[in-house]
Amino acid sequence: MPQPAPQENVIQVRDLVNRFGSQTVHEHLDLDVRRGEILGVVGGSGTGKSVLLRSIVGLRRPTSGQVHVFGQDLLSLSPEQRSQLERRFGVLFQNGALFSSLNVVENVAMPLIEHAGLSRPEAQRLAGVKLALAGLPPGTEIKYPSELSGGMVKRAALARALSMDPEILFLDEPTAGLDPISAAAFDRLILTLRDALGLTVFLVTHDLDTLYTTCDRVAVLSQKKVLVVGPLDVVAENGDPWVQSYFHGPRGRAAEEAHEREPSPEVK
Numbered sequence: 001m002p003q004p005a006p007q008e009n010v011i012q013v014r015d016l017v018n019r020f021g022s023q024t025v026h027e028h029l030d031l032d033v034r035r036g037e038i039l040g041v042v043g044g045s046g047t048g049k050s051v052l053l054r055s056i057v058g059l060r061r062p063t064s065g066q067v068h069v070f071g072q073d074l075l076s077l078s079p080e081q082r083s084q085l086e087r088r089f090g091v092l093f094q095n096g097a098l099f100s101s102l103n104v105v106e107n108v109a110m111p112l113i114e115h116a117g118l119s120r121p122e123a124q125r126l127a128g129v130k131l132a133l134a135g136l137p138p139g140t141e142i143k144y145p146s147e148l149s150g151g152m153v154k155r156a157a158l159a160r161a162l163s164m165d166p167e168i169l170f171l172d173e174p175t176a177g178l179d180p181i182s183a184a185a186f187d188r189l190i191l192t193l194r195d196a197l198g199l200t201v202f203l204v205t206h207d208l209d210t211l212y213t214t215c216d217r218v219a220v221l222s223q224k225k226v227l228v229v230g231p232l233d234v235v236a237e238n239g240d241p242w243v244q245s246y247f248h249g250p251r252g253r254a255a256e257e258a259h260e261r262e263p264s265p266e267v268k
């Protein structure tokens with residue numbers, strides 16, 4: 001009988017430790033992210049979800065441990081190798097992190113000019129394609145971040161994260177602050193993009209609806225490490241008190257019931 005192909009881990013975190021002074025945020029944390037999956041990362045406030053994301057994308061040097069992205073340790077690479085590796089992932093930060101002095105198309109074009117060496121007109125033309133991919137209506141290009149709704153800021157930031165055709169997309173609380181309809185639309189967009197572009201998605205979220213709608217697997221950060229990782233129904237059965245109150249509290253039950261009524265056909 002043919003054996004299934006082994007799963008490729010595009011991100012591998014081993015024995016990660018992160019300390020800030022006397023505060024230990026991560027202790028011996030291990031995590032694998034598989035190619036093509038949407039991995040949801042959840043945990044109580046302050047459990048170190050954003051610090052984990054920053055450690056993986058090379059914005060923070062961990063206290064100790066190894067982080068490999070596509071088999072390479074970002075922090076040990078030469079600047080040129082590092083920049084090549086960084087082109088293979090895009091990051092959407094919590095607040096969008098758009099430059100307020102640039103309009104939307106200039107924000108999205110910037111990485112294409114700086115890292116891909118495109119001319120300004122070429123970069124802006126391609127940025128227009130990315131904005132359409134992120135679901136922004138024509139006319140948004142010339143607006144400044146302060147003129148956009150919260151949902152539009154997220155979509156513009158997503159377009160920028162997609163500008164270099166990344167293989168991995170990191171999303172830090174993408175639906176935070178969005179109304180439920182915009183949040184659901186954003187969830188559908190992430191699923192569509194993953195399927196259309198073959199992305200791997202590392203998704204930090206508190207949003208139970210997002211977990212139920214989009215994630216193939218869920219990792220729970222608790223007790224300074226990844227306490228449990230797996231499909232949502234398996235993770236939700238873990239006996240940890242935080243897991244129990246998160247998945248089986250009123251909001252967890254509502255999200256589960258909504259998902260049972262309307263399961264997403266696109267989830268793998």
Ligand SMILES: Nc1ncnc2c1ncn2[C@@H]1O[C@H](COP(=O)(O)OP(=O)(O)OP(=O)(O)O)[C@@H](O)[C@H]1O
Pocket residue numbers: 020025043044045046047048049050051052
């Ligand atoms: N640069 C820093 N200096 C000192 N402490 C920090 C720094 N960055 C993060 N921390 C601390 O690390 C802990 C984890 O922070 P992090 O932002 O990763 O939490 P989180 O799980 O993403 O929380 P939330 O869900 O509230 O966004 C917090 O106690 C935070 O205060």
